[in-house]
Every structure is written in C-alpha cells, then in structure tokens.
Amino acid sequence: MLRNLAFAALFVAAPALAKDLVVEAGPKAQERLQSALLDARPGDTVRIGAGRFELTDGLSLDVNGVTVRGAGPGSTVLSFKGQLGAGEGLLVTSDDVVLRDFAVEDSKGDGIKSKGADRIVYKNVRVEWTGGPKATNGAYGVYPVESEDVLIDGVTVIGASDAGIYVGQSSRIIVRNSVAKYNVAGIEIENSGYAEVHGNQVSHNTGGILVFDLPALPRRGAGRVAVWGNSVVDNDTPNFAPKGNIVASVPTGTGVLIMAQDMVQVGNNMLSGNGTANIMVVAYRQPFDDKGYDPIPHDIYISVNKHGRAGFAPAMPGGPLLAAAMGGAIPPILWDGTGGSEVRLVVNDNVPVLGLGLALGASLETARPAEVKLSGPIAAPLAPIALPPAMEAAAR
Amino acid sequence: MKALFGAAALFAAALLGRPVGVNDAAITADGYPAHLSDYAFFTDLASRAPAQRLFRYDLETPLFSDYAEKERYLYLPAGTRARYDPDKALDLPIGAALIKTFGYRVDGAFKPLETRVLLHRAGGWTPIPYVWNAAGTDADIRRAGTRIPVTFTDPAGERHAISYAVPNQNQCKDCHGLAGQVTPIGIKARYLNHGGQLEKMLAAGMLDRLPVDAPRVARWDDHAAPLDGRARAWLEINCAHCHNPQGAASNSGLFLDLARTDPEQRGLFKRPTAAGRGAGTRDFDIVPGDPDASILLYRLQSTDPGIAMPELGRATVHKEGVALVRAWIAGMPKSGAKR
Numbered sequence: 226m227l228r229n230l231a232f233a234a235l236f237v238a239a240p241a242l243a244k245d246l247v248v249e250a251g252p253k254a255q256e257r258l259q260s261a262l263l264d265a266r267p268g269d270t271v272r273i274g275a276g277r278f279e280l281t282d283g284l285s286l287d288v289n290g291v292t293v294r295g296a297g298p299g300s301t302v303l304s305f306k307g308q309l310g311a312g313e314g315l316l317v318t319s320d321d322v323v324l325r326d327f328a329v330e331d332s333k334g335d336g337i338k339s340k341g342a343d344r345i346v347y348k349n350v351r352v353e354w355t356g357g358p359k360a361t362n363g364a365y366g367v368y369p370v371e372s373e374d375v376l377i378d379g380v381t382v383i384g385a386s387d388a389g390i391y392v393g394q395s396s397r398i399i400v401r402n403s404v405a406k407y408n409v410a411g412i413e414i415e416n417s418g419y420a421e422v423h424g425n426q427v428s429h430n431t432g433g434i435l436v437f438d439l440p441a442l443p444r445r446g447a448g449r450v451a452v453w454g455n456s457v458v459d460n461d462t463p464n465f466a467p468k469g470n471i472v473a474s475v476p477t478g479t480g481v482l483i484m485a486q487d488m489v490q491v492g493n494n495m496l497s498g499n500g501t502a503n504i505m506v507v508a509y510r511q512p513f514d515d516k517g518y519d520p521i522p523h524d525i526y527i528s529v530n531k532h533g534r535a536g537f538a539p540a541m542p543g544g545p546l547l548a549a550a551m552g553g554a555i556p557p558i559l560w561d562g563t564g565g566s567e568v569r570l571v572v573n574d575n576v577p578v579l580g581l582g583l584a585l586g587a588s589l590e591t592a593r594p595a596e597v598k599l600s601g602p603i604a605a606p607l608a609p610i611a612l613p614p615a616m617e618a619a620a621r
Numbered sequence: 622m623k624a625l626f627g628a629a630a631l632f633a634a635a636l637l638g639r640p641v642g643v644n645d646a647a648i649t650a651d652g653y654p655a656h657l658s659d660y661a662f663f664t665d666l667a668s669r670a671p672a673q674r675l676f677r678y679d680l681e682t683p684l685f686s687d688y689a690e691k692e693r694y695l696y697l698p699a700g701t702r703a704r705y706d707p708d709k710a711l712d713l714p715i716g717a718a719l720i721k722t723f724g725y726r727v728d729g730a731f732k733p734l735e736t737r738v739l740l741h742r743a744g745g746w747t748p749i750p751y752v753w754n755a756a757g758t759d760a761d762i763r764r765a766g767t768r769i770p771v772t773f774t775d776p777a778g779e780r781h782a783i784s785y786a787v788p789n790q791n792q793c794k795d796c797h798g799l800a801g802q803v804t805p806i807g808i809k810a811r812y813l814n815h816g817g818q819l820e821k822m823l824a825a826g827m828l829d830r831l832p833v834d835a836p837r838v839a840r841w842d843d844h845a846a847p848l849d850g851r852a853r854a855w856l857e858i859n860c861a862h863c864h865n866p867q868g869a870a871s872n873s874g875l876f877l878d879l880a881r882t883d884p885e886q887r888g889l890f891k892r893p894t895a896a897g898r899g900a901g902t903r904d905f906d907i908v909p910g911d912p913d914a915s916i917l918l919y920r921l922q923s924t925d926p927g928i929a930m931p932e933l934g935r936a937t938v939h940k941e942g943v944a945l946v947r948a949w950i951a952g953m954p955k956s957g958a959k960r
Contacts, residue, residue: 259765259789281768281784285791309768310786312932318794333927334897340869341801363927364897370872387897394872441885442874442894443866468902470893511892514885 243268250276258303259284265291273327275300283311283332289319292619295327298351298381305332313338313368314352317345323619325349331356331363336382338368344613345369347377348620354384358407360465362386366408370394371444374612378402378620386465387472388413389430392420394444399610400425409466410435410475411457414486418447421610423454431464432472432479433457433499438486439471440515448487448524451607452494457481458533459498476501476540485509487523490607496557497533501540504530506570508563508585520585521564526604528573532557536579542589555579556596571601643672645698648718648740657736657751657760662696662720666759669722669733674699676827680812682841682854685939687783688775690731692722695808697827703808705830708880710805711813717741719805724753725773734769735787736760739797739805746803748793764790776941783936792933800867807858811836811879838879841945852949853879855942859931875906888917890956896920899928909953918947 246261261271267290275296295301305314314332317339325348329336336352339345352366366382369375370393381404382389389408398420405411411430414420415437427433438446457480466473478500483489496503509520535557556577580597644661647654664670675694696718704712724733733753740747751760766789772782797803814837822828839850861878863870876886885891888906901919908914920930
C-alpha cells in the first residue's frame with residue numbers, strides 16, 4: 226500500500242518535471258531526432274522545429290506518455306525520400322502518445338504506424354506521397370493496429386498505395402475531421418469494433434470508406450461502426466494497389482464499402498460522384514479456412530444520406546453492360562444479396578437499391594440483378610464512443 | 622555514477638595486478654555506459670580477447686545480416702548458471718550479458734563494425750548498440766543508431782558496397798520484443814546444440830542440466846540434411862522473432878516459428894493482411910510448388926525498404942537463403958490449384 230502511494234505520488238509529480246526536448250532541422254537530423262525520441266521520459270514533449278528533416282531510416286518511439294509536436298504540418302516536414310531502411314517512417318509502440326502538427330512525406334513503407342499503442346492521438350498530422358498516386362508509394366498513411374482507444378483528428382493522407390487512414394484489429398476508435406484523397410482506400414476500419422468515422426472529407430480515392438472484417442487474423446472485428454456526416458465525393462482514382470492486397474479488388478468509384486462486418490450504421494453522409502456505387506454492402510467472397518469466421522455482414526443500417534450522381538461507371542466485372550441495360554447508370558446503393566434476409570440490411574435512403582442475388586462464393590457472372598426494397602424501422606443509434614478525457618484534451 | 626565506480630575499481634585492480642573480471646556494475650546498473658571498454662568484456666579490445674566467464678558460441682543456423690560475420694559471447698556472473706529450457710531461450714540470471722560483434726573480413730582479418738550488448742538488468746533486458754572506432758581500439762555508444770559505408774565480398778565472390786545500418790535502441794526491440802518485453806532470440810538449446818557447445822557450457826558450470834534428447838535445428842547450409850528442416854530453421858531464425866503471436870508482426874497472422882503446425886498460419890495459401898506493396902502482385906504468402914507466386918519469396922528477394930523482409934538489418938539479398946526457401950516451396954506438392 227505504502228509503495229502504491231509512493232508510486233502514485235511519483236506519477237502525479239511527473240508532469241511538473243515534464244520537459245521539452247527541442248530538435249531543430251539541420252545536419253544529423255536522423256540521429257538528433259531519434260536521440261530525443263529515446264531520451265524522452267513520460268510527460269515530455271519532443272518538439273520538432275520548422276523545416277525539412279531529411280531522414281534515411283525509420284524513427285521510433287517506445288516511451289509512454291510522450292507528445293511529439295511539430296510547428297504545423299505545412300512547416301515541420303519529416304521527409305523519407307532518401308529512406309534506406311525500416312518498414313515505416315515513424316513507429317510508435319508505447320501508450321498514451323500524442324502525435325501532432327507535423328508531416329511525414331514519401332516514406333518507403335507505411336507513413337506512421339502505431340502498434341499495441343493504446344490511447345494514441347493523431348492530431349493535425351499530414352502523411353503524403355508527394356508524387357501523386359503511384360503503385361510505388363508506401364502502403365498506409367496512418368496505421369494504428371492492435372490498440373485500444375484511437376483518436377485520429379484533423380489528419381490528412383494523400384497517395385497511399387493501400388489505405389490512407391487504416392485502423393486494424395483495434396477498438397474504441399474515432400476518425401474525424403480528416404482528409405483522405407488520392408489513396409486506394411481513403412479510410413479503412415478493419416477487424417475492429419466500436420468505431421466512429423465522421424466529419425471527414427474523402428475524395429478522389431479508389432474507394433472512400435471501407436469497413437471490413439477479414440478471416441485468418443488474430444483479431445476479429447467486433448462491429449458497431451458508425452459512419453456519419455462524411456463527405457464521400459468523386460472517388461475516381463483508378464485502383465493502383467498491388468494485386469495481392471484485399472483493397473486491390475475494390476472497384477474504382479466506390480463510396481462506402483461494408484464487407485462482412487456486423488452492426489454498421491451509415492447515416493447523414495454526402496455521397497456523390499462515385500462511379501460504381503455510393504454505398505456497397507457485400508460478403509467476403511474468397512475461400513477461407515478460418516472456422517470461426519462469418520463472411521456475411523449483419524445488421525447494416527443506411528439512412529438519411531444525401532445521394533448525388535452515382536453508378537455511372539460501375540467498375541466491377543459486367544458493370545458497364547449492367548449500366549447500359551439500366552439506362553446508363555446503376556442505382557447508388559449496391560448489395561451483393563449474399564446471405565439474403567439473414568443480413569438484416571435496412572435502407573431508408575430515398576434512392577433505389579440494386580441487389581445482385583449472389584450466392585456465397587458464386588462468381589459475379591451468376592448475378593441476378595434486380596432492384597430490392599429494404600426500407601424498415603430505423604435502428605437505435607450506436608452509443609457514442611467516449612475516449613478518455615486526456616485524449617480529447619490533447620487533441621484541442 | 623556506478624559506471625564511474627566500476628571504472629575506478631577496474632583501474633585499482635589493474636594497479637594491483639589482479640586478474641581483471643567483467644565490470645558487473647556496468648551490466649546491472651541503470652544507465653548507458655559510454656564505451657564498450659566500460660564493461661571489460663574483453664581483456665584486450667584490439668584483439669577482442671574475452672575476459673573470464675565469457676563463453677563464445679555460435680548458432681547452427683544464424684540470422685542473416687548482410688553477410689556480416691558475428692562473434693557471439695555469453696557472460697554469466699560468478700556463481701550463476703543458465704537454466705536449460707527445451708523450447709524457449711535459456712533462462713539467464715540477472716547480471717548476464719549477451720555480446721555480439723558484427724564485422725567483415727578485410728585482407729583476411731576480421732574488422733569489427735559494431736557490438737550490440739543485451740544486458741539482463743533487474744528491470745529486464747536492455748539492448749545497447751556500440752560502434753567501433755576506426756582504429757579498432759574501442760566502441761562508442763550509439764543509441765540512435767547510424768549508418769556505415771561498407772564494402773565486402775560475399776561467399777559467392779560478388780562485391781557489395783552498402784550502407785550498413787546499425788539499429789537504434791528501439792529497433793533492437795522490433796526483433797527482440799516478445800509480448801512487449803525485450804528477450805534474447807538465438808540463445809536457445811536447439812540453436813546451440815552442435816559442436817559440443819552445450820556440453821562445454823555444462824562442463825564449465827554455466828548450464829544447470831543437459832538432457833540427452835535436447836532438440837537441435839538443422840544447419841541451413843548442410844545439404845545432407847532434409848530440406849524442410851533447413852528451410853524452416855532459416856525462416857524461424859530470420860523471421861519468427863517478429864512473425865509469432867507475441868512479436869512485432871503479430872497482426873499479420875503469419876507465424877513462422879518451428880513449432881507452428883497450422884498450414885495457413887505458416888503461410889500456405891494465406892492472403893496478406895497489411896502487406897501493402899510488399900505483396901507485389903501475388904495473392905498468397907506461400908503457394909505450394911510455385912515460389913514465384915509466393916509473397917514470402919518476393920519480399921526476401923527485395924531490398925526496397927517498403928517491400929524487403931526482414932524490415933531491419935538487411936541491405937543485400939541473402940542469395941543462398943533465398944535459394945533454400947525457393948527450393949523448399951518448389952518442392953511442396955501442388956495442392957490441385959484449389960484457389
């Protein structure tokens with residue numbers, strides 16, 4: 226008990242001793258910046274000055290409770306153009322970390338990865354591949370994985386060859402007020418649960434917002450994902466992902482894509498200019514051995530979204546023929562029909578829904594496209610995600 | 622402070638003409654001694670002559686690090702011994718140290734580049750990298766890592782000029798992290814059990830026991846040994862420190878430890894998770910019978926930092942290791958192209 230008290234006192238006293246470790250641009254930036262990330266103690270801030278930091282290797286942080294803060298994403302630029310090693314620009318493996326006000330450019334692999342890093346805040350950060358969308362760009366922009374409590378707020382990701390903002394195998398997640406453009410996938414919530422994606426601008430990706438549950442991963446998605454109040458507009462960049470990845474199968478012009486995940490609510494979004502569909506709901510179609518995996522989505526509620534033009538260039542196999550047969554465009558909401566009524570898909574948007582009537586594992590050629598009526602009672606909204614107050618404070 | 626005290630004690634011992642032992646305080650005290658010499662692991666640094674209770678060892682199948690040669694030592698404090706474990710790393714006491722010097726041969730002589738120490742302190746294992754000076758008389762701490770231009774000739778006679786990477790202290794944990802704790806990797810019975818090494822440790826009183834059925838891995842380049850054992854040993858030592866359920870690549874679902882039996886977890890017809898462009902244009906980690914369709918091989922053959930595996934410590938392709946894994950995958954029965 227006494228020891229606990231002493232420990233508590235130490236903990237409370239820590240912020241008073243918190244210090245700034247200041248790193249300015251200039252020669253030996255790699256070593257000075259990495260040294261600061263190693264020397265920081267809990268409560269400290271690694272303050273990165275304005276300017277370009279030319280880096281040759283990935284940076285990493287493994288100290289709890291550290292803030293890494295730049296002078297703004299237009300001013301403090303960590304450039305990995307000359308990167309020779311490591312799989313990402315910045316790797317965070319500790320808890321209670323705040324990353325804010327800087328940019329990561331042109332990393333060879335992922336931009337910023339945080340793994341097993343609970344209560345992490347990404348605020349006002351930019352990750353960009355400056356040459357535009359290219360298959361040689363790194364995979365993920367910001368990439369928290371295997372974490373509890375994730376806040377991504379005011380982040381911009383441009384040019385990721387997989388997903389711009391990717392949250393995987395995590396829970397209690399908020400992605401808000403962020404911009405994802407010219408990525409293959411704009412925002413992806415994968416094998417995760419208890420997530421809110423709202424107030425984001427998602428444009429010119431191949432696919433805008435993806436909510437996936439995939440087999441053969443250590444952690445399954447728990448569902449309960451709310452996608453609301455986003456602008457998902459003009460996602461029209463041809464898919465430039467390497468073929469083997471799951472996102473390589475996302476058709477160009479996809480707005481919101483829900484695959485195999487349960488309890489997803491899509492509401493109050495502005496959806497327009499998505500040539501394949503504004504919203505798609507599908508089962509996982511690949512063969513799998515994972516016995517506990519359910520490839521069919523359940524409890525999907527779509528309501529009160531604003532739909533602009535969509536379905537005018539459906540990029541899935543047979544899409545152009547289908548569009549021609551339907552007078553030039555297919556309906557803005559597309560459901561593969563797999564699982565039938567078991568899916569419990571409720572659509573209350575004022576637009577038609579195209580059902581494909583596909584059996585599980587059947588090829589797209591066997592589709593029996595037909596308009597389907599799916600309106601029904603509106604579900605009670607998912608409980609809002611409440612992150613620890615310290616995280617919200619750090620994001621202000 | 623304690624390091625200073627340790628240095629003073631060493632100096633006093635030298636003056637008195639006593640045999641100089643390792644500076645135990647430098648291992649166990651908090652902090653980061655500035656020089657490799659502070660530990661007194663070597664009685665003469667220029668020749669790297671080991672102090673007492675340093676046990677030189679090597680691994681039957683070692684991690685590939687840009688064809689660097691490695692001198693490995695285990696240090697155990699007086700009165701202690703390692704505890705045998707059939708599966709995990711030997712259980713080493715507080716105060717133990719693992720010392721690994723990397724270097725290349727220049728005109729036939731081994732020239733050290735860096736020495737990584739792994740110190741067993743009360744709070745856990747602490748990794749610290751040291752980089753040798755040009756004269757080869759001592760090595761200085763480089764917690765933030767560095768790069769060193771290196772030229773060398775590989776065993777096939779090919780010349781390489783590379784930017785050799787000394788890892789930063791956190792990157793040590795990328796490989797040595799197991800369930801969030803830094804842990805030794807190579808010092809496992811199955812990697813040490815050759816050339817009488819474990820017997821020597823036992824005889825020297827540095828190991829508590831040695832069962833007759835202690836496991837051993839295949840030597841990766843022993844062409845007389847079964848291909849499966851060689852390839853899996855090579856994959857384990859090079860990959861499984863990350864690719865296991867408690868390692869840095871836990872989220873990948875690809876697990877390459879030797880004990881793993883589930884075919885999909887081992888990569889067979891396993892789709893990538895977050896491989897990004899590391900997948901190339903391939904669909905599965907391993908396609909039995911088809912190495913050129915296997916992501917695993919694609920990543921082993923690359924030196925691009927966004928593609929190459931392992932992510933750290935490799936600026937060259939391990940041609941001989943790639944050939945081994947290629948032959949292993951090629952030799953797997955094709956499973957009716959079921960996908």
